[in-house]
Amino acid sequence: MSANNHISQELGQQSHTQKSNSSKNNNQQVQPQLNFWQIFNMCFGFLGIQFGFALQNANVSRIFQTLGAEIDDIPILWIAAPLTGLIVQPIIGYLSDNTWNFLGRRRPYFLIGAIFTTLSLFIMPHSPTLWIAAGMLWIMDASINIAMEPFRAFVGDNLPQNQRTQGYAMQSFFIGVGAVIASALPYILTNYFDVANTAPAGEIADSVRYAFYFGGAVLFLAVGWTVVSSKEYSPEELADFHQQETDQQQPLVENQRSVSQYRNGAMIWMAIGAIFTAIIVTQDLDKQLYILSLGIFAFGPLQLICSIKLANKNQQARSSLGLVFNVVDDLFHMPKAMRQLAVVQFFAWFALFAMWIYTTAAVTSYHYGSTDVVTQAYNDGADWVGMLFASYNGFAAIAAIIIPFLAKAVGIKFTHTINMFLGGIGLISFYFIKDPTQLWIPMIGVGFAWASILSVPYAMLSGVIPPKKMGVYMGIFNFFIVIPQLLAASILGLLLKIFFDGQPIYAVVLGGVFMMISGIAVLFVDQNKHTQ
Template sequence: MTTASAIVPTAKPRQSFAGLWNISFGFFGIQIAFGLQNANVSRIFQSLGSNVDDLAFLWIAGPVTGLLVQPLIGHFSDRTWGRFGRRRPYFMAGALLAGLALVGLPYAGALLLAAAFLWLLDASLNVSMEPFRAFVGDMTPPEQRAQGFAIQTCFIGAGAVIGSLAPALFTAMGIANTAPEGVIPPSVRASFLLGAASIVLAVAWTAFTTREYSPDQMAAFEGRAADADHAAEPLVYPARGALWALAGVALLALVIAAGLDKQLLVLGGGMVAFGLAQVISRVRRSTGAVAHIMSDLAQMPAQMKQLALAQFFTWTALFVLWIYTTPVVTQYVFHSTDTTSAAYNAGADWVGVMFAFYNGVAALAAFLLPVMARRIGNVKTHMVCLTAGAVAFALMLVIRDKTLLLVPMALVGLAWASILGMPYVILTSVLPPRKFGIYIGVFNFFIVLPQLLVATVMGEVIRSFFPTEPVWTMLVAALVMLAAALATLRIREAT
């Protein structure tokens, strides 16, 4: 057997602009769907009878699904090779299922059924999104990845603009924007049908125009033997599983004994499951997918660990934004909490405009960030952008004019552009290429865990401290985004 040390790495070819375009075009459709979800799901849930303080719990499908799906998809896509390639089968299957969910969600008619369709949508979007991140790393040489992720961020921003604006655009075309109680407005339904077609067609474009590198080629790029596969790698079994499980049991007992919000049971149960998975893998010396995921989690590169805390705070703030912007804007700027009123629905449409605006800014800022990074470095660029996001949330506490709300949205757009690209530029510079999928999936833990925390805790915070004043959620978002910016000071870039 040839040893990896005897093999000279082959340079990975640079991609043309058309190649970079094709690699990431599928994200355009994914983000149309994601933009529709972010701007309209709270509106749909409220229209079907949900209270504001219950919204976070109804959104919990996404974090739970992402926590389970993304590491598994990353693990298996790293090991997949067949007639249709390595990553492409996963993001094509996810696109088809997401299209089905987008058709069903606005026609659900009942809150429970809508929540089920949201779960399917989140699961499907996770199946599609995770391989796309690794796909850019697979297909580009290291010196071109900042540009590759910038183009992906541009497509993400452009897709989200369309997804966020779609209801307002259909309203402008004469499609009704209001509906009786318990019915989703026709403009929203038309938007979700557009999203279903967009995600399937855009992802199909990438799947059919991009040819992936074979396992032999990928091995040559890394300078290792083609037969030096994953199965030969030694596994590391984390030793703290019992502590995680005990902490989860303690939280469950506290919730039951103190009569705390039952939504916290989800967080406690997740901690128990995570701990038991580690304990079982360690005791049985398992070699399956879960054991590999736990092993890779234990062997994260130092930069990934340093970035994890910043990601945790960042996504806490973003989840607050996506859940509570609609009730904040409709109540404080459009002065309505009646979901059947014209004022409420005009406010909900304006949230779509706001989200479209920040995504449009992100699409443009994506090409500024590589320039900033060359001057001050990837980490400092990310810190500046996160600080801009913290200022944006603070401004939303005091602005009561709908047009002026676009100012903080511009700052959110700058932060969003960095969030979508810079962490992955930092990570792919230190990750082994044959493990891009699993490590980007594991990295999703630090996106999902804060979402779980918000979904299980924020409703109780609102009920306890400001039951009729959801605007204070923006103060929470401002503080945690500032914490994210400060946490980047710990990150050391690869040299």
């Protein structure tokens, strides 16, 4: 038995023989197995998407500091990325669930996202001021999210359940390969092509600019390859393929929320948000806390909209009440396993965001002894961070091959636990390793954690959500990636200032602790499809 088949069975595949026989008697169509090259082609676009994403992660803090940002301001400047994902991904998921045209269901969004991300990558390294760079980050991240979100649902659509882990692992492999090259590009350009990695104050180095140009071209070509080389099944074919899978799941809206529940929820969330905001204003607290208070408040009006739509539905089905209602309603009716996986994701992505926004500042100050962005020491450190990010993504590509076999030996959940502990120990060790040339060693653990984060939760999730809502639920799942990033952007700077004298190395250590908490949380996920 292959490792992937073992994992799929563990995720709950085909547990009711009687229903399976009934489906056969009704001439249900069996979804075809895809061969290696078909899976390769449908996942290849992720190489390009991750190319852009890795360039962003490894270089945006550097760009912000080059344009005059202080260390304390970096988290709030990064807020564009997670906030954009929070808004864009469920919308794109819902729209792609309900799209079918000559390009297909998910592919139109791949293409649109790729075009705008490519343009953003070309423009961002020419930002003349800090606020323009922050705005370009917003546009870039929105575009990446438009392209990225449907790729997760694409695997769920095109692969039968016993091949989905293989599909997500293939995505993780391309994520690793793309990110290795992208993260290392400025270093490679400087050390092998004699491209300058320094520039006058307020200007972005040529090594960064050329890396962004190259990344834009790679992203567009890779996504374009998936668009032209892959096919999609029609909604009717998907409904037929997934009928048995749907039959095995209980309806997610058995206990539907009423008008009064939505209205009361709206009042509660708005009241809490307003009180929190008032406290921030009156006590003159850190301005970054407004992200949390206004985010809490904003969930109130969304529920109020739902109560109004539901009250005026005039016998219409809930599914016909529009995008806002259905996304919020589906959020309240997630399967139990999805709610538990949300906790796993929360701690994992808080850790990742801490790593992404603070590693450059941590390594340049703690290991290279410089916080001055125009010095050679700072820029050498920043280049080395790019290589470290490249290395963890390279190890992630290797880990993506190993994970299915590890899961066969110890189980899917314990596999994730092992990987998250490896990543946590790796980040914590940044504090204890003084020689920056040795920092690639902890990146082995970070790479295993990254590959696991990108594959295991999605493989577990795809087995418990309705196939017809694959896109919207993958988008909602992104909430639990985005919310911890918003929280990190809101409080990490404040925590460093209050408890750690503003030293960014401690943000990396805190990220390691949160990774290990995530590894513990996955052990409590209930994978029974019938438990809602």
